[in-house]
Amino acid sequence: xxxxxxxxxxxxxxxxxxxxxxxxxxxxxxxxxxxxxxxxxxxxxxxxxxxxxxxxxxxxxxxxxxxxxxxxxxxxxxxxxxxxxxxxxxxxxxxxxxxxxxxxxxxxxxxxxxxxxxxxxxxxxxxxxxxxxxxxxxxxxxxxxxxxxxxxxxxxxxxxxxxxxxxxxxxxxxxxxxxxxxxxxxxxxxxxxxxxxxxxxxxxxxxxxxxxxxxxxxxxxxxxxxxxxxxxxxxxxxxxxxxxxxxxxxxxxxxxxxxxxxxxxxxxxxxxxxxxxxxxxxxxxxxxxxxxxxxxxxxxxxxxxxxxxxxxxxxxxxxxxxxxxxxxxxxxxxxxxxxxxxxxxxxxxxxxxxxxxxxxxxxxxxxxxxxxxxxxxxxxxxxxxxxxxxxxxxxxxxxxxxxxxxxxxxxxxxxxxxxxxxxxxxxxxxxxxxxxxxxxxxxxxxxxxxxxxxxxxxxxxxxxxxxxxxxxxxxxxxxxxxxxxxxxxxxxxxxxxxxxxxxxxxxxxxxxxxxxxxxxxxxxxxxxxxxxxxxxxxxxxxxxxxxxxxxx
Amino acid sequence: xxxxxxxxxxxxxxxxxxxxxxxxxxxxxxxxxxxxxxxxxxxxxxxxxxxxxxxxxxxxxxxxxxxxxxxxxxxxxxxxxxxxxxxxxxxxxxxxxxxxxxxxxxxxxxxxxxxxxxxxxxxxxxxxxxxxxxxxxxxxxxxxxxxxxxxxxxxxxxxxxxxxxxxxxxx
Numbered sequence: 236x237x238x239x240x241x242x243x244x245x246x247x248x249x250x251x252x253x254x255x256x257x258x259x260x261x262x263x264x265x266x267x268x269x270x271x272x273x274x275x276x277x278x279x280x281x282x283x284x285x286x287x288x289x290x291x292x293x294x295x296x297x298x299x300x301x302x303x304x305x306x307x308x309x310x311x312x313x314x315x316x317x318x319x320x321x322x323x324x325x326x327x328x329x330x331x332x333x334x335x336x337x338x339x340x341x342x343x344x345x346x347x348x349x350x351x352x353x354x355x356x357x358x359x360x361x362x363x364x365x366x367x368x369x370x371x372x373x374x375x376x377x378x379x380x381x382x383x384x385x386x387x388x389x390x391x392x393x394x395x396x397x398x399x400x401x402x403x404x405x406x407x408x409x410x411x412x413x414x415x416x417x418x419x420x421x422x423x424x425x426x427x428x429x430x431x432x433x434x435x436x437x438x439x440x441x442x443x444x445x446x447x448x449x450x451x452x453x454x455x456x457x458x459x460x461x462x463x464x465x466x467x468x469x470x471x472x473x474x475x476x477x478x479x480x481x482x483x484x485x486x487x488x489x490x491x492x493x494x495x496x497x498x499x500x501x502x503x504x505x506x507x508x509x510x511x512x513x514x515x516x517x518x519x520x521x522x523x524x525x526x527x528x529x530x531x532x533x534x535x536x537x538x539x540x541x542x543x544x545x546x547x548x549x550x551x552x553x554x555x556x557x558x559x560x561x562x563x564x565x566x567x568x569x570x571x572x573x574x575x576x577x578x579x580x581x582x583x584x585x586x587x588x589x590x591x592x593x594x595x596x597x598x599x600x601x602x603x604x605x606x607x608x609x610x611x612x613x614x615x616x617x618x619x620x621x622x623x624x625x626x627x628x629x630x631x632x633x634x635x636x637x638x639x640x641x642x643x644x645x646x647x648x649x650x651x652x653x654x655x656x657x658x659x660x661x662x663x664x665x666x667x668x669x670x671x672x673x674x675x676x677x678x679x680x681x682x683x684x685x686x687x688x689x690x691x692x693x694x695x696x697x698x699x700x701x702x703x704x705x706x707x708x709x710x711x712x713x714x715x716x717x718x719x720x721x722x723x724x725x726x727x728x729x730x731x732x733x734x735x736x737x738x739x740x741x742x743x744x745x746x747x748x749x750x751x752x753x754x755x756x757x758x759x760x761x762x763x764x765x766x767x768x769x770x771x772x773x774x775x776x777x778x779x780x781x782x783x784x785x786x787x
Numbered sequence: 788x789x790x791x792x793x794x795x796x797x798x799x800x801x802x803x804x805x806x807x808x809x810x811x812x813x814x815x816x817x818x819x820x821x822x823x824x825x826x827x828x829x830x831x832x833x834x835x836x837x838x839x840x841x842x843x844x845x846x847x848x849x850x851x852x853x854x855x856x857x858x859x860x861x862x863x864x865x866x867x868x869x870x871x872x873x874x875x876x877x878x879x880x881x882x883x884x885x886x887x888x889x890x891x892x893x894x895x896x897x898x899x900x901x902x903x904x905x906x907x908x909x910x911x912x913x914x915x916x917x918x919x920x921x922x923x924x925x926x927x928x929x930x931x932x933x934x935x936x937x938x939x940x941x942x943x944x945x946x947x948x949x950x951x952x953x954x955x956x957x958x
Contacts, residue, residue: 265919438917442919516821519861521860521861536819536822597880599884603922603924605922669921
């Protein structure tokens, strides 16, 4: 395939789409599958045949449309009418009335000017609701693989990395390490073999961003990985996906096959000297494998146990070769940056945190779903304008960002800007993008116990602070909730949290106490309310075993 | 290198042919252990001791490595599962929306805890970290179909339907 072939293919597909007066896209992402989008699809198809409208419109499955709680969702092109709660009857009416008579269904229509949609800025999710998730031709018609073509035919690897650096793209897995810098280290590494790895082991409970991207627009991730491969000089990529995401695995397999068939993956891509293969590795349900060194061991068929860094994977990763490892969303940002230029990307967001971030909003909120917002947006806007606030009769209490490793953001910090640095100032973190809204029906000590139980179960057991410490944190919280704990226990809990945080080997242990620490910081009174009055044997830092060990 | 011809397993169990094919595809490489365990569990349903011995020999790995990997990851089962599976999501969103109520009610109804199978081998109760359908919390996966916005009563009703199947078949 040459660049001309690619453009020809794009034009051919655009012409094919233009033949239809209407294109009806139903959301085929996991949320809507659960809400019954299959019935909707069948009814739409049947109605088209019944009314003999198959020349006038086509039915397509597309990526996540965002408003998961109101599914199944259907969007009609070209007039961009979005319908919610579509059942079989409504599906038939869409064909009969909207397609047949050009009259919209008022009862199911969603207003696209609603703040839920209007406050968003879509880069990673730009193709959701626009293209068929399983068709490479439609991806190409939407400028797909254009960035890879540009990189391979017009740019040298240094220029690609330069663009990514100028754009200011930072790792979307949560830590926010500059992507361009990471790529540059791998490029400079001297080795006969290098690797590109995509971390799609989205283990944070309450997060489904990566899943939605992989299910709705898998080619975008493949393209980003291929560009990374070219930039650093790697010819082999691995995508590590959770086994819990069978649909995403299926779509990725299809996408890789399609790309190989067209010569967009494989040997001599765009007739250059660049070869690139991508293989899928399926995880097996271990949260710790989201940690990069553990993930790499798992790709090699071992137990997913982290190891000490440095050396970082960019120096010695898979099979001790230099390895780029990035999150799904990071790769998804690469193609748009090359296509539109780094200056365009750097304009979005804040100065230090450029671009957008995808969040999965869930919990006690009126409109749970998948959103993409510019960095630096106030949290209040996400919770109230987009999420619609908490259900009637309840009050917002906290937003939990960053999963079990993250922290809670209470009401008084609602106006905080959502970017890497600001969130850290209140003890939370960006994380991969899961955001759980908690209202006043939940007790924060119970929430902290939930997270500490999670970390306890998921600790790999390699280092002692994490293996034993998380267990004891959990037991102490349990004691507090049962009302058996005294003030001295509470002091000990705080001390233990700090110790686990400071002495654990990997990110899991280091961040495991965050949930407890941040709830203690903002909701101390809820802890104090559960404590027994002092038993006379007050614990003080002087006689604690932890302090004694530190001094020794 | 000559490709080894897939031989019949001495037991005459043809399922081993499928497993051998996967092993050959990965060049019998120890690095592909997790992939092969996935395939093996897909074919046999769970990882029996003999099966792990077989895989260890085929990949030229110590059995301790195979056993270590199989027990490290939650996804691999060393025991057979029940006829039906009830996977309850215990992710944060589901937790906030009351998944623990469902958990208690279902455990009480089935007389066993999550992670176990009912005595009649009918229903396996499994808890999952997050199935990624947080918009529909609380969520459970009943035999591969996702049930969103679930209530405790509804969950018990669905399990009763499974349990009644047997009685009907027996009658």
